[in-house]
Amino acid sequence: MDDIIGQFVAAAENAKTAGFDGIELHAAYGYLLDQFLQNGTNKRTDRYGGSMENRVRLLAEVLAATISVWGPNRVGIRIAPGSTFHGISDSDPDALFGYLADRLNEFELAYLHIIESRIHGFDLIAQGRGAVSAHQLRKRFHGQLIATGGFEPDTAEETLADGGADMIGFARYFISNPDLHQRILHNYPLSDYDRDTFYTFDARGYTDYPPYNHAGNPRG
Numbered sequence: 001m002d003d004i005i006g007q008f009v010a011a012a013e014n015a016k017t018a019g020f021d022g023i024e025l026h027a028a029y030g031y032l033l034d035q036f037l038q039n040g041t042n043k044r045t046d047r048y049g050g051s052m053e054n055r056v057r058l059l060a061e062v063l064a065a066t067i068s069v070w071g072p073n074r075v076g077i078r079i080a081p082g083s084t085f086h087g088i089s090d091s092d093p094d095a096l097f098g099y100l101a102d103r104l105n106e107f108e109l110a111y112l113h114i115i116e117s118r119i120h121g122f123d124l125i126a127q128g129r130g131a132v133s134a135h136q137l138r139k140r141f142h143g144q145l146i147a148t149g150g151f152e153p154d155t156a157e158e159t160l161a162d163g164g165a166d167m168i169g170f171a172r173y174f175i176s177n178p179d180l181h182q183r184i185l186h187n188y189p190l191s192d193y194d195r196d197t198f199y200t201f202d203a204r205g206y207t208d209y210p211p212y213n214h215a216g217n218p219r220g
Contacts, residue, residue: 001048001058004032008062012069022074022110025062029115030086033059034079037096040089052099059100063107072108076146081133082117094136101140112141113169116149135164153184179211188212 008025015023027033035041036058042049048057059077067075081097090096104112116133134147147159148169156168174180176193183190189212197205 001061004058005061005065009065009069012066012075016069022070022076023066024076024078024113025059025066026078027059028078028080029083030088033062034088037079037100038088038090038093039096040087040091052096055096056100056103060103060106063104063109067107073110075107076110076113077104078113078115080115080117081137083115097133097137098140101137105140105142109143111144111146111167112137113146113148114165116147116151134159135162138164153190156184175206176209177212178209183212 012023025033027037030041036048037055039055042055044050044054047054049055063075063077079097079100082093101112114133114137134145138145144167145165146167146169147165148171151159151168151170156170159165159168170180172193172195173190175198176191177183180190182188191209191212194205200206
């Protein structure tokens, strides 16, 4: 465990040396920290397994160690409550992630980044479902909260307006709209994305989407 924590510390130090402004720990989608959090994968019987307190222990230790490198408000964390992507699962995800949100209040985090449960990996699987995860954890976590996953400009505005999150993240629409912030600001239409070009290895579908022409047509 000391070696694992040390690797996170080394990565944090490398990022700082490289000139980054902060780091985000990825504790979602079945990666290592998520494997410890959720009892569908964590079958340990030592102090890192069993109870929710034990399953959160590694994440808490990694957070404390990386914050010692960066200082307060420079480390964020990403979680995906209720996600089953990459075979991850928990017998009581609401209780687990509620407990985790409470524990995260002990740290001076830059933010808590939540991926909504309506997203399974890269796919929207629950059309019309609201920002359930963000609203649930907003009641427990007292710091800055970023919600991502399946948002449209109007649903993003609604979530911000009702206090469900402090910020909204976009991914798919940032691929197909290089000027997304301007389109949302001025209520310009969004360009559709082509999912078939996601995670390929050339410019097609990544850098060939044009910005919006203010006269009313996309630029060619």
